[in-house]
Amino acid sequence: xxxxxxxxxxxxxxxxxxxxxxxxxxxxxxxxxxxxxxxxxxxxxxxxxxxxxxxxxxxxxxxxxxxxxxxxxxxxxxxxxxxxxxxxxxxxxxxxxxxxxxxxxxxxxxxxxxxxxxxxxxxxxxxxxxxxxxxxxxxxxxxxxxxxxxxxxxxxxxxxxxxxxxxxxxxxxxxxxxxxxxxxxxxxxxxxxxxxxxxxxxxxxxxxxxxxxx
Numbered sequence: 747x748x749x750x751x752x753x754x755x756x757x758x759x760x761x762x763x764x765x766x767x768x769x770x771x772x773x774x775x776x777x778x779x780x781x782x783x784x785x786x787x788x789x790x791x792x793x794x795x796x797x798x799x800x801x802x803x804x805x806x807x808x809x810x811x812x813x814x815x816x817x818x819x820x821x822x823x824x825x826x827x828x829x830x831x832x833x834x835x836x837x838x839x840x841x842x843x844x845x846x847x848x849x850x851x852x853x854x855x856x857x858x859x860x861x862x863x864x865x866x867x868x869x870x871x872x873x874x875x876x877x878x879x880x881x882x883x884x885x886x887x888x889x890x891x892x893x894x895x896x897x898x899x900x901x902x903x904x905x906x907x908x909x910x911x912x913x914x915x916x917x918x919x920x921x922x923x924x925x926x927x928x929x930x931x932x933x934x935x936x937x938x939x940x941x942x943x944x945x946x947x948x949x950x951x952x953x954x955x956x957x958x959x960x
Contacts, residue, residue, distance in 0.1 A: 749788045754781055761804045765811040770828065772814045774802030780816050782828055792831045797824055804847045808854045815857050817845030823859050825871060838869050840876050847890045851897040856914075858900050860888030866902050868914055878917045885910065890933045894940045899957075901943050903931030909945045911957060924955050 757776030764771055770791065771783040779794035780802055800819030807814055813834065814826045823845055825835035843862035850857055856877065857869045864887055865880035886906035893900055899920065900912045908923035909931055929948035936943055936957075943955045 752783055752788060752790070754790050754794070755779070757801070760802065763806050763814075765807045765828075766809060767811055770807075770811065772805045772807060774805040774816055776801040778802060778818070778820075780805055780814060780826060782814070782831070791828075795826050795831055795833075797833050797837075798822065800844075803845060806849045808850045809852060810854060813850075813854075815848045815850060817848040817859055817861075819844045821845060821861070821863075823848055823857060823869065825857070835871055835874050838867075838874065838876070840867055840880070841865065843887075846888060849892050851893045852895055853897055856893075856897070858891045858893055860891040860902055862887040864888065866891055866900060866912060868900065877914070881912045881917060881919075883910070883919055889931060892935050894936045894957075895938060896940055899936075899940070901934045901936060903934040903945055903947075905930050907931060907947070907949075909934060909943060909953075909955065911943065920957075921959075924953075926953055927951065 755775040759775045761774040773781050778798045782791040798818040802818050804817040816824050821841045822837035824833050827834045841861040845861045847860040859867050865882045867880050868877040886904045888902050890903040902910050907927045910923050911920040913920050927947040931945050931947045933946040946952045
């Protein structure tokens with residue numbers, strides 16, 4: 747371990763992320779706060795980012811490192827300015843259950859969120875509004891979401907043991923669900939070239955999928 751541990755949180759830490767330049771870390775916790783840390787000094791930058799009324803489940807940096815998005819048990823998505831430590835967008839309110847996962851698009855203009863309400867939602871950060879309709883189909887609760895490198899697709903992991911890929915412009919599933927896991931899918935991510943998806947599951951396996959064959 748390089749220094750640390752970072753000790754300010756008062757509850758379980760559920761999500762962490764490096765800034766794109768590697769100089770900062772964002773952390774989200776069951777204490778309902780988001781905290782920003784300086785990697786070199788390993789000290790918290792300013793105070794805790796407070797505003798959520800429930801456990802923070804997921805945090806992610808924008809591509810320019812200037813903002814952090816967070817999702818929470820309070821069913822909201824919030825966007826924070828790293829420098830001023832103020833909430834600058836949100837709360838985004840369309841979800842009707844716990845928000846489990848959030849991520850910025852590669853251009854930083856959109857945010858995707860997944861929820862126990864079985865919906866994947868894409869948000870226009872500037873307009874603070876949902877883009878189109880929720881992406882849900884006949885699916886179970888959503889555990890994890892991620893944008894493709896080109897921002898045109900979103901992958902979601904689900905409680906029904908499937909992985910689904912969505913076209914963000916057409917707002918529809920690309921091909922059928924990816925089947926093979928035997929328990930809840932807990933985490934998903936695109937490869938840097940966007941040609942593969944990796945998924946992790948409660949069935950103790952990680953699986954790699956060819957997106958061109960979906």
